[in-house]
Structures are given as structure tokens and as C-alpha cells.
Amino acid sequence: MIGRKLGGRxxxxxxxxxGGMALVYKGHDLLLNRKVAVKVLRQQYVHDEEFIRRFRREAQAAASLSHPNVVSIYDVGQEEDVHYIVMEYIEGTTLNDLIKERAPLQVEDAVHYxxxxxxxxxxxxxxxxxxxxIKPHNILIGKNGRVKVTDFGIARAATSSTITQTGAVVGSVHYFSPEHAKGTNTGEKSDLYSLGIVMYQMLTGRLPFLGESPISVALKHLQEDVEDPRKANPLIPQSVENIILKAMRKKPDERYQSAKLMMADLDTCLHPDRRNEAKVAFWDADGMDEERTLVMPAIRADQLASFDDDDEPEKSSWREEPAPKKGKGWIKPIVWIVILLMILGALWYAIGYVKGMFAIETVEVPNVVNKTLTEAQAELTAAKLGSTVEIDAESKAPKDTVIRQNPSGMRMNVGTKVTLYVSKGAPKIKMESYIGQQLKDAKLKLQALGINDDQITFTQTTTDDPPDTILKQTPLVGDEFELDKAAITFVVSKAKETFKMPDLVGMTEAEAKAQITKLNLKLPANGITREKSYKVAKGKVIKQFPFDKNTDVSVGSEISLIISDGLPEDAGQLTVSVPVKPTTEGKDSEFKIIVSDAQYENFEYKTEKxxxxxxxxxxxxxSPDKKAVILIKEGDNLVNSITRTYQDYLDQKNGKNVSPSPSISPSSSPKQQNNGPAIPVGGNGQGQTGGAASKPPTGGTN
Structure with missing residues (x-):
């Protein structure tokens, strides 16, 4: 089902x-762009009209409800033999998982839920x-703490008279109400009984009734009284225990008359004045009935005689009566007792015989997890049980291994089918040919398949092939292997000789070509590209690749060059007249001209006396985004600075006069003289530093 689109949406x-009837998937509503839950009827029931009716009944029941605590139904549909219900998707967990993780829950949380x-x-x-x-499995708890009731798969209208379906009682036996277990009419109070059990489980961490079989559990619902929750968890307030005991009364009339009344009791049970209230007492009709049937000892003959004597008038003292003869009154009671015992024995025998005729044989469900499917089915057949198989495509266990079963650890009727969830096995990948490819390219392709880098090894051998070219591979082409067990080995080529690559940047094109030939390297036919540059003179190397300076390179390797094609079209060339004046006229003063523009940075342009x-x-x-700054220094003192912008270039190009540059008198301090940012005196980054007057490189002016 993963990846399938139902209803095209x-x-x-x-x-x-x-669950037992359906599977639930996380889905995406392509039309409304939202996450949804999709419940799909199990495949084994798609031809069972009873299950289909029950599945549709769930949709109809839940769709008729609109409440913040009930999961909303968005859509119902059928596509081929797939019956599905689209529901609200809840980010969170089930109450059952919460109980397993945190039970017993805090009293406040349990009452809130x-x-x-x-x-x-x-x-x-x-x-x-x-x-x-109603059971914890069907209660969803959102991340915001909101409860959502779901799974109305066996819900019925309140006017329905019975819950039996072809002789079977539908529901979860540990949460049955007594009338539910008997198959009689189930009404609103049956749901409240189940809610009482859910509260009992939240606060004690265990179920009130347990047994070896579902029948024994159902009988306990009918016959046994529940143990007080406070015996298992003394932290439960008496007011909360009273709610649980009242909700779990055997007789529906003694429970809450409606969910609204129970909710009202829950809303106030944690108030300080109620926490320690008296334990709830229920009316015992049997104990108060004076006319009830009692078992009493029989009245003996001598007791009857003495009773009669007391009622008779006192006889005259002179008249004597003869003493009565002792009778044989004990014989008759013994005869009746013997007859009664014989009748009871016959009845006991008859009941046992009839029970034997209608008794259903039960067997213990064997544990077949981690066994092969064949072994598991054979063991279930030997135990007189059947099986259905569900394939689990996500398990990484070996193929046809039983990874879980349902049910397990309980007794079931002979012939019951056990669902076996069987691993599909780890997927296998067919090995492709990587011979002739670069090792790094092959690694990227294998990693995209899910193979880790530590599963790939290689050895090198010296050949005439380009370095890192794959020559051999293991597994061979077409061999299949499991992703987790993959072990890929390559034999790759190794360069014959390597040396450190010299720096070609700044050389002329002819000098760079001569150096490449001298080093036995190759310049491809399309190995030279030309780019405009402010920084590098026309005809000189801007960049070399793929081998930079001082990287290892082997003989015969190809190297490409980027050559400067001169200044960009929008470069603006200006000639600026810089006025200089010696400190003492007639006596030499040395002036340094330092330029920072689109071509240079702190370049010592010239030195003049x-x-x-x-x-x-x-x-x-x-350039449009780089102005020119000229610093004039006399010795180490900044005496003037001139700035030219791209707008000045455009004005000069259009015949307009350039505004005069600001000048700085020799006596001004350097801080006051500089109209732009302070620029340290340094080289141009190309081996030209201060000293005598330097001529600027010609690359930027060609």
C-alpha cells in the first residue's frame, strides 16, 4: 500500500x-495539502459482507458526530477491493502506549483524560x-493533551437490541460490561462501565480482571467484585475511587445514569472538600429482605414435642400420664437425604455430559516468533490452529522469518487462525559496471544507493590510465548483494610520477605554455579561456586548474588556464594631475604617490624628488563600484589625498570639468588630511613594494 494513491487524492x-479488522496508514491529502489517517479494511475480509457492513457502520457512526474529542471523518471510499476511511490525523500517541510507559498515571492527568x-x-x-x-487502544492523546475517541467499528445505534453477531460477542473482553459479556442489550451504561475500567487501569497500571482465556475473563465480569483501586495505589483519593466503583457496578441501574453525570462528578472530584469523602456504599437488596429464602435446619421431633408441651394447660397433680414411647423419627429424614443426594448426583452427571457435548476445545497458542514460516505453520497445525500471513516489507530480518504474531501467550479455540507477520527480507541490489569510471564518481553512485563509505575499499596499481580510474571490481557485474552486507572492492590506477605544481599565475600566455610543455603536462584544445580583469594585465594568467600551486600532479595530466583579456568594457581610465610642493622651495622633498583603485590596492605608484x-x-x-584614492606622502607624512569616482570618469568622458581635488597643507595633521578611510602603505600584492618610483603594470592600461 505504501506509495499508492487512493481515489486519485x-x-x-x-x-x-x-487492529483485528483494519490497518491504519499515514497519508497525504494532495488536494487540500494536509496529513490524514487512512484506515483500510484487511484483505482477508474484503469478501466478508459482515465485516464490510461493520466497516461502513464505523464511518457512518463517526461521521454523524462532530465533537472536539471525537476523531473527524473526512471521506469514505472503495477502489477495486480496497475499502477505506479517511480520518483526521492526530500527532501524538495512544492512551494504551501512555499507560505502558508511565502507569500509574498522575491522578490529575487520569481524571483530565x-x-x-x-x-x-x-x-x-x-x-x-x-x-x-471503549479501551485505551481506541483513545488517542494529542501532543497538546487533547483526547480523541476513535474506532467506532462495532458501534450501534442506541435502539439496537443486541450485540451478538451470528452467535459471537463482538468487543474487547477485558473492557466488557457484564451485560455485554452475556450478549444482552448494551446501552449507554455499558460504555461507562468500560470507561471505569480504563480509569482503573490508568491509576493502578493493571486490569481489574485477568484470566487464562477470554471466557474466564468474561465470567469474572459477571461474578467477581473488583478489588478496590486504593489497595493497588493508595495515592488515589477516595472521591476518585468512588467514581470508579460506581462506574463498574454489575447492575446497570447502580451505575451513572448518563455520561454527563459522570463527567460532572469528575469535574469536582479533586476539590479539597471531596478528596477524603466517605467511601461509596451501595444498597444490598438481598441483605435487607426479611422474606428472602433462607437455609434452615430441620425441626426435630423432640423439639416439636417440647413446644407442644409448653402450650398445654397444667395437668392435675394427682393424674399421671404414661411416658411416651421412643419412636423411630430419624429414619424418614435419612431416606429423604439419600434420595436428594441421588437426584443431585444424577443432575451433576447430566450437566457434565451436556457440557462435554457442547464444550469447545481450547489450546495454548505456541510462540513461533523468529522461526521460519514453514516451521511456524507446521507448529500451529500441530496445535490444531490455523494461520494467516501478513508480509512486512520494512523488516530487515531474513526472508520468510516470523517477526511477530497475533495473538500470543493465551489459550484459543481449536481452529482459530493466528496472524503471522513475515519478513519480506532485505532487498538485493544488482551490481553495475564501474570499470573505466573515476573512483570518486563510483563512490557517489554507491552512496546514493545506501552503501556506506566504509563498505568500499580499493587497491592501487601503476598503469598508463589516468589516476583513480577503476580497472577491476568485486562483486562482478550482474551479481546481487544485500545492502547491509555489501563489501565493494575496486582496483584503481595509480600515477607513475608526481611532482609539485608550480605557480603559473601572473605569467604571460607564452611563458605559461612553455612551462606546461617543459613539465610534460597537457594543455587541452579548449584549455584556455579568456576573461576580463581589473587586477591582472592583458595576456597574463589569472588562474590555473585543476592543479593549483604546490598540489601533486602526475606527468601527462591536463591543466587549463584562464588568461586575462584586459580591462572590462565599463572600466574608466583617468589621468589625475597631482600637485606637489616641497617644504622648502629650492630644496628637494621626496613625495610618494600611493594608489588604491579598481586595479590596485595600496600600490606605490611612484616616488619623485x-x-x-x-x-x-x-x-x-x-569602476561603477570602485573609486580611486590617491595618497600623497612627503616622507612618512600624509600631505594630500585625491579621490576620483566613476561619475568623474563619466563627466570627463562627456566633456565636463572634473571638480578640483581637495588638498592638504603640509602642516595639517594626518587625521584631518584624509577625507577617506586610512589606507596603510604596502605592496600591490604582486611583488611591487615601496622604494624608488615604480612604474605601474601595463595590464590595466592596455
Missing amino acids: YEILDRIGG ASQIADALDHAHHNEIIHRD VSKPQNLDVKVIV
Whole structure:
């Protein structure tokens, strides 16, 4: 079912649960873009009209209810032999899982959950729907603590007279009400009895009635009184125990008359004035009836005679009566006792004989988990039980291994079918050919299949092939292997000789080609590309790849170059006239011109000795996002700075006058002189540093 689209709308994503009648999947509503729960009738029941009617009854019952504590029904459909119900998806867990994890629950939490369940039942009963299967498995707890009642699969209208279906009682035996177990009319109070058991289990961590078989549990519901919950958990307040005891009375008339009354009792049971209230007492009609049938000893003959003597008048003292003769009155009672014992013995024998005729043989369900399907079926057949098989595609156990069974650990009627969940086995992958491919490419493909890097090993051998080329592989092409047990081995080529790659960046194209030839490397036919550059002069190498400076490279390897094609089209070249004036006229002063523009950064453009005022021409390059800053230093003192922007270039190009540059007098402090950010004096990053007047590289001006 995983991946299937039902009704062209509901995509099945994952299995999240299941019961005796249906499986539940997590799905995605493609139309409304929301998560949904999809309940699908089990395949073995798709031709059973009774189960189909019961499945549809659940949809009809739940769809007629609209309540915050009842799971909403969105859609019902049938596609081929798949019957499904689309329901609200609840992020959370079941109350059954919560009990297993945290039981006994805090009293406040248990009362809070029970109150919400009672609210849902009150709504259902108001709409004449009896749930009939209230149990922790059918109670969902959302992440926000909201309770949702689900699974109305055996619900009936309140006017229905019986719950028997072709002689069988439908429901969960541990949560049966006594009238449910007898197969008589089940009404609203039966749901409240089941809710009482759910509360008992939440607060004690155990069920009130246990037995070796479902029949024995049902009989205990009919005959035995429940043990007080406070004996198992003394922390339960008396008021809460009273609610449980009242909900679990054998006689429906002694229980709560409605879910609303029980909910009202739950809302106040934790108030301080109620916690220690008196234990609830119920009317015992048998103990108060003076006319009830009693077992009394028979009156002996001598007792009867003395009684008669007391009533007679006193005889005259002179008249004597002869003493009565002792009779044989004991014979008659003994005869009647013997006859009664014979009748009871005959009845006992007859009852045993009739019981033997109608008794159903039960057997213990053997545990067949972790056995092969063949062994499990043989063992179940030997135990006079049948089996149905469910394939589990997600299990990683060996193929045809029983990973779980339902039921287990209990006695069942002869001929009952046990559901076996069998592993489909780990999927196998067919080995493809990776010969001739690069090792890194093959690893990426195998990792995409789910194979870990530590499952892939390789050995190297020296050949004329390019390095890391796969020459041999194990497993061979077409061999199948399991994903978890995969062990992939490659034999790959190894370069004959390696050396450190020199730096070609900054060389001219001719110099770089000569160096590549000298090193026995290869320049592919399309190995040279050209790019515009502000930083690198035209005709010089901007970048080399795939082997950078000082990386290992083998003889015969291919290397490509990116060559500068000069300045970009939008580069602006400006000539700036820089005025300089010596400190003392007629005496030499040394001025340094430092340029930061689109081509250089802190480049010492030139150094000039000046003995009289004059202008020095400085060529700079600006770009739309990079201005030019010219710093003029006399010795180590900043005496002037000039800034040119791309707008200045556009103005000059269009014949407009460029605004005069700000000047700084020699006496001004460096902090006041600099109109832009402080720029340290340094090299240009290409081996040119301060010193004598330096000529700028020609690459940016060509």
C-alpha cells in the first residue's frame, strides 16, 4: 500500500497501526495539502459482507458526530477491493502506549483524560450512538493533551437490541460490561462501565480482571467484585475511587445514569472538600429482605414435642400420664437425604455430559516468533490452529522469518487462525559496471544507493590510465548483494610520477605554455579561456586548474588556464594631475604617490624628488563600484589625498570639468588630511613594494 494513491487524492506514506479488522496508514491529502489517517479494511475480509457492513457502520457512526474529542471523518471510499476511511490525523500517541510507559498515571492527568472521554461519550449517546469498544487502544492523546475517541467499528445505534453477531460477542473482553459479556442489550451504561475500567487501569497500571482465556475473563465480569483501586495505589483519593466503583457496578441501574453525570462528578472530584469523602456504599437488596429464602435446619421431633408441651394447660397433680414411647423419627429424614443426594448426583452427571457435548476445545497458542514460516505453520497445525500471513516489507530480518504474531501467550479455540507477520527480507541490489569510471564518481553512485563509505575499499596499481580510474571490481557485474552486507572492492590506477605544481599565475600566455610543455603536462584544445580583469594585465594568467600551486600532479595530466583579456568594457581610465610642493622651495622633498583603485590596492605608484611646485600625472582606473584614492606622502607624512569616482570618469568622458581635488597643507595633521578611510602603505600584492618610483603594470592600461 505504501506509495499508492487512493481515489486519485490520498497518497499512502507509512503504516502507523492496525487492529483485528483494519490497518491504519499515514497519508497525504494532495488536494487540500494536509496529513490524514487512512484506515483500510484487511484483505482477508474484503469478501466478508459482515465485516464490510461493520466497516461502513464505523464511518457512518463517526461521521454523524462532530465533537472536539471525537476523531473527524473526512471521506469514505472503495477502489477495486480496497475499502477505506479517511480520518483526521492526530500527532501524538495512544492512551494504551501512555499507560505502558508511565502507569500509574498522575491522578490529575487520569481524571483530565477520563473527563474528556466522558464528554465524547455524552455527545455520542446524545446522537444515539453506543461505542461498545471503549479501551485505551481506541483513545488517542494529542501532543497538546487533547483526547480523541476513535474506532467506532462495532458501534450501534442506541435502539439496537443486541450485540451478538451470528452467535459471537463482538468487543474487547477485558473492557466488557457484564451485560455485554452475556450478549444482552448494551446501552449507554455499558460504555461507562468500560470507561471505569480504563480509569482503573490508568491509576493502578493493571486490569481489574485477568484470566487464562477470554471466557474466564468474561465470567469474572459477571461474578467477581473488583478489588478496590486504593489497595493497588493508595495515592488515589477516595472521591476518585468512588467514581470508579460506581462506574463498574454489575447492575446497570447502580451505575451513572448518563455520561454527563459522570463527567460532572469528575469535574469536582479533586476539590479539597471531596478528596477524603466517605467511601461509596451501595444498597444490598438481598441483605435487607426479611422474606428472602433462607437455609434452615430441620425441626426435630423432640423439639416439636417440647413446644407442644409448653402450650398445654397444667395437668392435675394427682393424674399421671404414661411416658411416651421412643419412636423411630430419624429414619424418614435419612431416606429423604439419600434420595436428594441421588437426584443431585444424577443432575451433576447430566450437566457434565451436556457440557462435554457442547464444550469447545481450547489450546495454548505456541510462540513461533523468529522461526521460519514453514516451521511456524507446521507448529500451529500441530496445535490444531490455523494461520494467516501478513508480509512486512520494512523488516530487515531474513526472508520468510516470523517477526511477530497475533495473538500470543493465551489459550484459543481449536481452529482459530493466528496472524503471522513475515519478513519480506532485505532487498538485493544488482551490481553495475564501474570499470573505466573515476573512483570518486563510483563512490557517489554507491552512496546514493545506501552503501556506506566504509563498505568500499580499493587497491592501487601503476598503469598508463589516468589516476583513480577503476580497472577491476568485486562483486562482478550482474551479481546481487544485500545492502547491509555489501563489501565493494575496486582496483584503481595509480600515477607513475608526481611532482609539485608550480605557480603559473601572473605569467604571460607564452611563458605559461612553455612551462606546461617543459613539465610534460597537457594543455587541452579548449584549455584556455579568456576573461576580463581589473587586477591582472592583458595576456597574463589569472588562474590555473585543476592543479593549483604546490598540489601533486602526475606527468601527462591536463591543466587549463584562464588568461586575462584586459580591462572590462565599463572600466574608466583617468589621468589625475597631482600637485606637489616641497617644504622648502629650492630644496628637494621626496613625495610618494600611493594608489588604491579598481586595479590596485595600496600600490606605490611612484616616488619623485621635487624642489619646486609642480604637478605629477597619475593614471588610475575606476569602476561603477570602485573609486580611486590617491595618497600623497612627503616622507612618512600624509600631505594630500585625491579621490576620483566613476561619475568623474563619466563627466570627463562627456566633456565636463572634473571638480578640483581637495588638498592638504603640509602642516595639517594626518587625521584631518584624509577625507577617506586610512589606507596603510604596502605592496600591490604582486611583488611591487615601496622604494624608488615604480612604474605601474601595463595590464590595466592596455
